[in-house]
Amino acid sequence: MATHVLGDSAVMLGRSIKHVSRSLDTIITVTIMPIAFLLLFRYVFGGAIQTGSSNYTNYLMPGVLLIAIASGISYTGFRLFNDMRSGIFERFHSMPIARSSVLWGHVLTSMVANAISVVVILLAGLGIGFRTSAGVLAWLAVAGVLAVFTLALTWLAIVAGLSASTPDGASAFSYPLIFLPFISSAFVPTETMPGPVRAFAENQPVTAIVNSIRALFDQQPVGNDIWTALAWCAGILIIAYAVAMAAYRRKIA
Amino acid sequence: MPTTSPAIRVSGLRKSYQQLAVLKGVDFEVARGSIFALLGSNGAGKTTVVRILSTLLKPDGGTASVHGFDVGSEPLRVRESISLTGQFAAVDEILTGRENLVMVGRLRRVGNARDVADELLARFGLADAGGRRVGTYSGGMRRRLDIAMSLIGDPPVIFLDEPTTGLDPEGRIEVWNEIQKLAGGGTTVLLTTQHLEEAEKLADRIAILHEGAIIVSGTLTDLRKLLPPAKVEYVERLPTLEEVFLSVIGKRA
Numbered sequence: 001m002a003t004h005v006l007g008d009s010a011v012m013l014g015r016s017i018k019h020v021s022r023s024l025d026t027i028i029t030v031t032i033m034p035i036a037f038l039l040l041f042r043y044v045f046g047g048a049i050q051t052g053s054s055n056y057t058n059y060l061m062p063g064v065l066l067i068a069i070a071s072g073i074s075y076t077g078f079r080l081f082n083d084m085r086s087g088i089f090e091r092f093h094s095m096p097i098a099r100s101s102v103l104w105g106h107v108l109t110s111m112v113a114n115a116i117s118v119v120v121i122l123l124a125g126l127g128i129g130f131r132t133s134a135g136v137l138a139w140l141a142v143a144g145v146l147a148v149f150t151l152a153l154t155w156l157a158i159v160a161g162l163s164a165s166t167p168d169g170a171s172a173f174s175y176p177l178i179f180l181p182f183i184s185s186a187f188v189p190t191e192t193m194p195g196p197v198r199a200f201a202e203n204q205p206v207t208a209i210v211n212s213i214r215a216l217f218d219q220q221p222v223g224n225d226i227w228t229a230l231a232w233c234a235g236i237l238i239i240a241y242a243v244a245m246a247a248y249r250r251k252i253a
Numbered sequence: 254m255p256t257t258s259p260a261i262r263v264s265g266l267r268k269s270y271q272q273l274a275v276l277k278g279v280d281f282e283v284a285r286g287s288i289f290a291l292l293g294s295n296g297a298g299k300t301t302v303v304r305i306l307s308t309l310l311k312p313d314g315g316t317a318s319v320h321g322f323d324v325g326s327e328p329l330r331v332r333e334s335i336s337l338t339g340q341f342a343a344v345d346e347i348l349t350g351r352e353n354l355v356m357v358g359r360l361r362r363v364g365n366a367r368d369v370a371d372e373l374l375a376r377f378g379l380a381d382a383g384g385r386r387v388g389t390y391s392g393g394m395r396r397r398l399d400i401a402m403s404l405i406g407d408p409p410v411i412f413l414d415e416p417t418t419g420l421d422p423e424g425r426i427e428v429w430n431e432i433q434k435l436a437g438g439g440t441t442v443l444l445t446t447q448h449l450e451e452a453e454k455l456a457d458r459i460a461i462l463h464e465g466a467i468i469v470s471g472t473l474t475d476l477r478k479l480l481p482p483a484k485v486e487y488v489e490r491l492p493t494l495e496e497v498f499l500s501v502i503g504k505r506a
């Protein structure tokens with residue numbers, strides 16, 4: 001059966017990618033909203049924000065990418081929830097397939113869909129002044145950090161999709177995640193924030209992730225930020241995966 | 254395994270949801286190549302039996318085997334031997350009818366999934382609708398697609414949970430014809446129904462599930478014998494299954 005996992009997951013991926021490409025509102029929300037943030041901060045708020053860097057578009061790019069991913073994964077929870085409600089989840093589970101492919105199909109779809117929206121947003125950013133001197137290794141590192149972040153949040157979305165009782169519940173869990181970059185170093189330096197807020201901002205995962213991606217784009221040393229970022233992502237991933245598996249076993253037992 | 258062994262064997266099956274005891278010791282056997290109707294009113298536990306037989310739910314006690322395989326210890330072999338058409342059509346609404354069939358064909362590893370899909374679309378009167386999204390289908394079309402998806406890979410045992418519920422009389426007759434064709438081709442069919450006339454019309458053997466157990470089972474002729482012989486008045490009329498049903502339930506109550 002292990003040999004079937006790849007083939008079956010590929011079929012599930014193909015199916016779920018069709019769901020993404022055929023729902024226009026998904027595509028719009030996950031790319032247009034972050035691009036709107038990009039424009040808003042670049043042309044409206046940006047002039048008033050002192051970051052100490054000369055290119056504010058460069059400064060805000062990492063945070064906007066994280067917002068895009070956080071909103072992208074909410075649709076993963078929603079799609080999984082719909083599968084469970086429609087009975088197709090049970091149909092798959094009564095078939096001689098690798099059962100794990102049912103969840104992995106959604107996970108892979110999330111990875112692919114988020115990768116596409118990240119690329120679209122980066123291209124939009126180039127249009128309004130985003131510039132990077134990053135080489136191949138730095139780009140690979142950025143891709144790696146974003147991929148681990150997406151994977152971790154995707155498994156959170158799987159937990160939500162498996163345990164929610166309403167479609168709104170299956171996606172609402174992502175709202176705080178979308179909000180998290182605003183209380184981080186994503187748009188303004190944390191030094192400007194009052195004590196408790198600053199303490200929160202500096203010790204939540206988004207700040208470490210944003211700082212390391214920003215440093216990689218600018219060819220600066222990433223220091224410890226990248227390890228803090230990866231540790232957060234790995235921790236969230238491991239816990240979310242364990243909780244998702246427990247929720248999954250409850251559902252199918 | 255000898256061909257005379259039953260296709261489905263259920264013995265002492267028990268299942269409760271929290272304090273609600275739904276199955277309290279269900280026993281029945283289904284002969285290979287026959288149509289077996291599990292008859293019961295709404296909430297009798299028909300779906301629960303079907304879910305246990307299709308490895309979606311674990312029983313609290315008793316044993317069940319399908320095609321010679323125990324549902325508890327060899328669930329994968331059971332899944333290779335069955336197909337489930339659940340109570341609510343389990344189709345992918347965003348895919349087209351053809352895409353749904355091709356997807357199942359790939360998962361069941363039939364070599365020529367596209368040809369199989371086209372053949373089934375034609376057979377179920379969906380050839381013209383095959384390229385349309387299932388979201389646009391009527392209830393009857395969805396049900397036909399659902400059953401068509403269950404036939405892919407020619408599983409020897411098919412479960413149909415209330416296959417005609419919600420269909421108009423015309424749709425019901427079409428589904429009846431398909432079920433009869435299946436059994437004619439050697440497939441074992443277990444169907445559940447609340448409609449006495451459906452069981453009467455299709456099934457070789459009928460079992461009535463009531464208050465957690467099979468209270469009677471046999472051929473239509475056997476069941477009719479449970480009533481006193483028809484009295485000769487002006488017209489002789491055999492008791493309908495409905496009368497048998499009500500009489501048996503009345504006796505127990």
Ligand SMILES: Nc1ncnc2c1ncn2[C@@H]1O[C@H](COP(=O)(O)OP(=O)(O)O)[C@@H](O)[C@H]1O
Nearest residue numbers: 270273275293294295296297298299300301302
């Ligand atoms: N997951 C569940 N949790 C709690 N009760 C359930 C669950 N599934 C079914 N039931 C209850 O068990 C009984 C039998 O349900 P079911 O097997 O669906 O009956 P039928 O298919 O004959 O209508 C019903 O009273 C139903 O409400």
Ligand SMILES: [Mg+2]
Nearest residue numbers: 299300340414
């Ligand atoms: Mg039912």
